[in-house]
Structure formats: structure tokens, C-alpha cells
Amino acid sequence: MAVAEIKTTKPQTGFAEFWFYFSRNKGAVMGLAIFLIILFVAVFAAFVAPHSPSIQNRDVLLLPPGWTQGGQWTYLLGTDAVGRDILSRLIYGARFSLFIGLVVVTLSVISGVLVGLVAGYFRGRTDTIIMRVMDIILAFPSLLLALVLVAVLGPGLVNAMIAISLVNLPHFVRLTRAAVMSERTKDYVIASRVAGAGTLRLMFLTILPNCLAPLIVQATLAFSAAILDAAALGFLGMGAQPPTPEWGTMLAEAREFIQRAWWVVTFPGLAILVTVIAINLMGDGLRDALDPKLKRS
Amino acid sequence: MLRFIFGRLAVLIPTFLGVSLIAFSFIRLLPGDPVMLMSGERVMAPERHAELMHQLGLDRPMYVQYFDYLGGLVTGDFGSSIVTKRPVLDDFMNLFPATLELSLCAIIVAVLLGIPAGVIAAVKRGTWLDQSLMGVALVGYSMPIFWWGLLLIIFFSGYLGWTPVSGRISMMYFFPQVTGFMLIDSLISGQAGAFKSAVSYLILPTVVLATIPLAVIARQTRSAMLEVLGEDYVRTARSKGLTPFRVIGVHALRNALIPVITTIGLQVGVLLAGAILTETIFSWPGIGKWMVDSVFKRDYQVVQGGLMLIAAMIMIINLIVDVLYGFINPRIRH
Numbered sequence: 001m002a003v004a005e006i007k008t009t010k011p012q013t014g015f016a017e018f019w020f021y022f023s024r025n026k027g028a029v030m031g032l033a034i035f036l037i038i039l040f041v042a043v044f045a046a047f048v049a050p051h052s053p054s055i056q057n058r059d060v061l062l063l064p065p066g067w068t069q070g071g072q073w074t075y076l077l078g079t080d081a082v083g084r085d086i087l088s089r090l091i092y093g094a095r096f097s098l099f100i101g102l103v104v105v106t107l108s109v110i111s112g113v114l115v116g117l118v119a120g121y122f123r124g125r126t127d128t129i130i131m132r133v134m135d136i137i138l139a140f141p142s143l144l145l146a147l148v149l150v151a152v153l154g155p156g157l158v159n160a161m162i163a164i165s166l167v168n169l170p171h172f173v174r175l176t177r178a179a180v181m182s183e184r185t186k187d188y189v190i191a192s193r194v195a196g197a198g199t200l201r202l203m204f205l206t207i208l209p210n211c212l213a214p215l216i217v218q219a220t221l222a223f224s225a226a227i228l229d230a231a232a233l234g235f236l237g238m239g240a241q242p243p244t245p246e247w248g249t250m251l252a253e254a255r256e257f258i259q260r261a262w263w264v265v266t267f268p269g270l271a272i273l274v275t276v277i278a279i280n281l282m283g284d285g286l287r288d289a290l291d292p293k294l295k296r297s
Numbered sequence: 298m299l300r301f302i303f304g305r306l307a308v309l310i311p312t313f314l315g316v317s318l319i320a321f322s323f324i325r326l327l328p329g330d331p332v333m334l335m336s337g338e339r340v341m342a343p344e345r346h347a348e349l350m351h352q353l354g355l356d357r358p359m360y361v362q363y364f365d366y367l368g369g370l371v372t373g374d375f376g377s378s379i380v381t382k383r384p385v386l387d388d389f390m391n392l393f394p395a396t397l398e399l400s401l402c403a404i405i406v407a408v409l410l411g412i413p414a415g416v417i418a419a420v421k422r423g424t425w426l427d428q429s430l431m432g433v434a435l436v437g438y439s440m441p442i443f444w445w446g447l448l449l450i451i452f453f454s455g456y457l458g459w460t461p462v463s464g465r466i467s468m469m470y471f472f473p474q475v476t477g478f479m480l481i482d483s484l485i486s487g488q489a490g491a492f493k494s495a496v497s498y499l500i501l502p503t504v505v506l507a508t509i510p511l512a513v514i515a516r517q518t519r520s521a522m523l524e525v526l527g528e529d530y531v532r533t534a535r536s537k538g539l540t541p542f543r544v545i546g547v548h549a550l551r552n553a554l555i556p557v558i559t560t561i562g563l564q565v566g567v568l569l570a571g572a573i574l575t576e577t578i579f580s581w582p583g584i585g586k587w588m589v590d591s592v593f594k595r596d597y598q599v600v601q602g603g604l605m606l607i608a609a610m611i612m613i614i615n616l617i618v619d620v621l622y623g624f625i626n627p628r629i630r631h
Contacts (some may be wrong), residue, residue: 144588147592
């Protein structure tokens with residue numbers, strides 16, 4: 001007699017479960033794929049880019065894209081007003097945009113989570129003061145505050161990143177605080193407090209891991225918002241300074257040619273748009289995968 | 298209700314003080330002092346420098362200066378521009394209608410298109426219509442609007458020659474400012490073609506500024522509708538034989554609109570940030586362009602006063618939205 005085969009499935013690991021829900025969202029997978037391509041191009045810019053991003057070729061000023069009349073295939077997306085290859089500048093520019101997003105998200109997540117944890121855990125006067133300060137930051141339109149901050153600190157990429165991190169901060173503080181407040185009175189937290197866990201352990205090891213889902217989603221949104229804001233500051237002349245091939249800065253340089261060279265304006269913006277769409281698609285997928293309320297079954 | 302309003306007002310006061318402290322300290326954090334900035338490249342004798350510092354009251358202790366500044370704010374004195382010497386408040390009042398006109402048009406467009414788009418997407422959930430509407434919304438939501446503006450200029454102003462590129466109305470028309478709203482003033486003036494000209498100047502900036510709020514409102518309406526459509530009372534309404542139009546338009550939409558109205562209120566900050574970029578691209582003479590220009594001219598009195606006025610306005614608008622929200626949704630009044 002054949003032994004009845006008992007099928008047992010291993011319990012899914014956290015990541016496998018996450019991937020199961022994430023991969024159901026086709027848009028999110030597409031966003032992830034586009035994001036990985038941009039990441040690859042940015043990391044290996046030196047090998048991928050057909051030309052140097054800074055060498056000015058005086059023979060090919062404002063050359064149109066390769067497929068149009070008068071274009072050359074070696075300059076696929078054309079050249080700018082001083083004869084630099086636009087495609088190569090965009091490829092190197094991807095480095096700046098991803099780097100800006102990464103730095104801004106890291107800075108604002110770390111500081112926002114710390115401040116939010118403190119506010120939500122201790123409550124009382126500490127909480128009131130922290131939340132009032134956040135209200136003050138939120139009272140200004142974020143781009144205006146970032147613009148003035150950069151003007152005070154001095155125009156440049158680093159200061160732009162600091163300014164954008166600061167205006168992003170309140171979102172993380174509020175989110176962490178709200179999550180901590182709903183978690184801290186739950187049984188498992190009280191149980192570990194009774195078991196003798198100290199404040200730091202309770203804050204970071206007991207409560208924080210259970211508040212991560214909304215933070216991850218917000219971090220994705222902040223990543224794309226940071227890229228847009230940094231490009232906007234670059235466009236206004238307060239972000240990365242020329243000749244840095246940052247996409248917003250490239251657009252600012254291209255503005256005077258909008259009537260006669262559409263390609264110098266079109267492609268940098270398209271690069272920003274595609275990157276931001278990819279990240280937002282991923283953000284939507286993350287939200288669906290991490291929010292238990294939306295999970296089907 | 299009154300208690301609710303006063304409670305909100307009480308929270309505004311410390312926030313307002315904090316905002317004033319930030320605006321006040323910004324210009325003091327700068328390297329150099331305002332007198333050096335005003336003198337520019339010229340060399341100044343130390344005595345003259347001290348005299349000017351005294352004239353401007355900058356030699357007094359910081360806290361005295363701050364309270365003096367606060368006292369000014371209360372009486373409506375927001376300082377004067379270093380460059381033009383005009384009071385900041387006057388400039389703000391002159392330029393604000395332009396920004397308000399543009400923002401109102403943008404939010405009207407965003408609401409009129411965004412809510413129906415969201416409702417249709419929710420009702421037709423999962424169909425190609427839903428997917429394409431939400432695809433367009435995602436693009437709008439991810440749009441670098443300064444680039445979007447340039448593209449529209451290239452196509453509609455450059456290639457087709459349909460719309461003008463910058464300003465609020467053609468130079469051909471001149472009439473006194475009555476309301477500050479170009480659309481209304483041009484109608485009042487009675488000059489043939491003035492209104493049409495004002496509209497043609499307004500179209501592209503409105504489209505650019507409306508893009509992000511439109512996408513956000515459409516997405517929010519869709520998810521709010523989806524939540525409501527699954528409720529029991531919607532099923533009841535359906536089962537008692539009401540027309541689908543009545544079920545969706547009256548029973549579902551009215552409840553779905555509550556979170557959407559919050560979203561619309563939250564767009565005020567987004568609109569002002571967008572106005573900074575939109576006005577810069579289209580040379581629209583509003584407060585966004587005014588602030589950017591002042592930052593570049595290092596006119597820090599204007600930056601300080603402008604920050605104050607804009608923050609105060611946002612706080613007041615948020616308060617109004619909160620109160621309206623309290624009217625619509627009595628549950629949060631507690």
C-alpha cells in the first residue's frame with residue numbers, strides 16, 4: 001500500500017510573501033524593472049555612455065537627434081548648445097538623481113523616525129513641542145522653504161539635499177508618531193515592558209519593526225518627490241550648478257533654446273518623468289503588498 | 298462648533314510665532330549683514346556702516362529686534378523692500394490676485410475633471426477605461442511641471458502659435474485694476490477682445506498648475522468611491538431599484554467626497570509650490586515669481602515678509618478647510 005503523501009508547504013518567509021503580493025501588481029513589477037535599468041545605467045555610466053558628459057565638440061553644436069534630418073547616429077539624442085552629447089549627459093545625470101533621492105530619503109527617514117519615536121513614545125510636553133515645530137515647517141509651501149533655505153545656505157547640490165530632507169521631515173515624524181501611538185498600548189508591548197525591557201529596547205526592537213510598513217511606502221514616495229524637488233531647484237538655478245549634468249540644471253540651461261532646439265528641452269524632462277513614474281509605480285505596489293487591509297484572501 | 302473653531306485658532310498662535318521666528322532668523326543667518334548687502338560692491342567707512350546699522354535698528358540686541366518685528370507684524374508692517382523701498386505688504390496685495398486667479402482656475406479645472414474621472418474609474422473598475430484613466434493620473438502625478446510647461450510652450454505657442462508665452466494680457470489692452478482678476482477686469486473694461494486675450498494668456502499656466510492636483514484628486518476619488526461602493530447602504534439603494542446614476546451620484550458620491558474634500562484642501566500648499574514654478578516659466582506676475590526674483594536679488598526683507606504672509610495665508614486656508622470639514626463630517630468635531 002502506498003504511503004499517503006502528506007503535502008506540507010513550508011511557511012512562507014516574509015520576503016516570499018511580500019513578493020507574492022508585489023508581483024501580482026504588473027505596474028509595480030514594470031516600475032521595478034525600469035528602476036533597475038536606470039540604476040544599472042547610473043552605476044556603469046562610464047561604460048554605457050557613448051561620449052564624455054563634459055567634452056564640448058565645437059563641430060556639432062545643437063545637433064538634432066540621430067533619426068531626424070541633419071542628425072548623426074553617434075549623437076543619438078543630439079547635442080546641446082556647446083556640443084555635448086545629450087544622451088551621455090542624461091546617463092551621468094541618472095547618478096545625481098538617484099544619489100539625491102537616496103541621500104534625502106536616508107536623512108529624512110532616520111531623523112524623522114527618531115523624532116517620531118520620541119514624540120509618540122513619551123507623549124506629553126515633548127510630543128507637543130515636536131509636533132508644533134513640524135506644524136511650523138508644514139506651514140510653508142515645501143518648494144518655497146527649500147528655495148529660501150538653499151539661498152541662505154548657498155546654492156549647490158549638497159545644500160539642496162539638506163533643504164529637501166528638512167522639508168520632507170514632518171511626513172516621517174507624523175507617520176512614525178501615529179504608528180507608535182497605536183502600537184505602544186498593545187499587549188505585546190506591555191508584555192515586554194513587564195518582562196523588564198528598557199525604554200530603548202521597547203522603542204527600537206519591540207515597537208519600531210511593527211511600524212515599518214507605512215514608513216517604507218512613504219519612503220518610496222519621498223524618493224520620487226526628492227528627485228522632482230531637486231530637479232525643480234536645479235531648474236530655478238538653486239540646485240546643482242552648471243556644468244553638472246543634473247537633469248533639472250540641464251533643463252535650466254536649455255530654456256533659451258526652446259523655440260529652435262526641442263530636443264535639448266524634451267529629453268532631460270522625459271528622463272525625470274520616466275524615473276519618477278517608475279518609482280511611483282513601485283510605491284503603489286509596495287502599498288498594496290504591505291498594507292494588510294488591501295490584501296485579498 | 299464655535300469651541301472647535303476656537304480650539305483650532307489657539308493652536309495657530311504658537312505656530313504663527315514659530316513661523317515668524319523662522320522668517321526672522323533666516324536673514325540673520327546669512328553671512329554679512331543687510332547694510333553690506335545694500336551697499337553692494339562699494340567700500341563703506343566703518344562710521345557710515347555703524348550709522349546705517351543704527352538707522353535700521355540692527356545694532357540692538359537680537360530679542361529686541363525680534364519683538365520689534367513682531368510688533369510690526371501685528372500692525373500690518375511687514376517691512377519694506379531693500380531694492381524698491383516699497384512696503385512688502387503693498388507688493389503682496391498687488392501681486393496676490395494674479396496668483397489667486399491662476400490657482401482658482403487650476404483648482405476648478407482639477408475638481409471638475411478629477412472627480413468625474415475618479416468616479417468613472419471606480420465604477421468601471423478593472424476595465425481598460427479604469428486602467429487608462431489611472432495611467433494618465435500616474436503620469437500627471439509624476440510630472441515635473443516646469444518641464445511640462447516648457448513642452449506646452451514649444452507645442453502650442455511655438456509650433457501652433459495658438460497661445461502667447463508670457464504675461465497676463467496683451468500689451469494692446471490697458472485698463473485700471475478693479476478686482477485684480479484679469480478675467481473680471483477685462484470684462485468690466487468693455488474693451489473688445491480684452492477678455493479673449495486674458496483667457497488665451499491664462500490657459501497654459503492653468504493647465505500646468507492643475508496637472509498635479511487633478512491627478513491627486515482623481516486617484517483619491519477613485520479609492521474613496523471603491524470603498525463606499527462596497528458598503529451595505531449602496532447595496533440597499535441598488536436593491537430597492539434606484540437607477541445606477543442615482544445610486545452612484547447621490548448615495549455613493551456624497552459619502553466618498555468627504556476624504557476628497559480634505560485632499561482638495563491639502564492642495565493649497567501644492568498649488569503655491571506649483572505657482573512658484575508655473576509663474577517663473579510663464580512670467581506670470583504673481584507672488585511665486587515675486588518670491589523667486591527676491592531670492593535672486595537677495596532682497597531679504599521681501600523674502601522674510603513674503604514667507605510670513607504666505608505661511609499665514611496657508612494656515613488660515615487650512616483652518617477654513619478644517620472648519621468646513623467639521624460641518625460636513627460631524628464625527629470629527631467631537
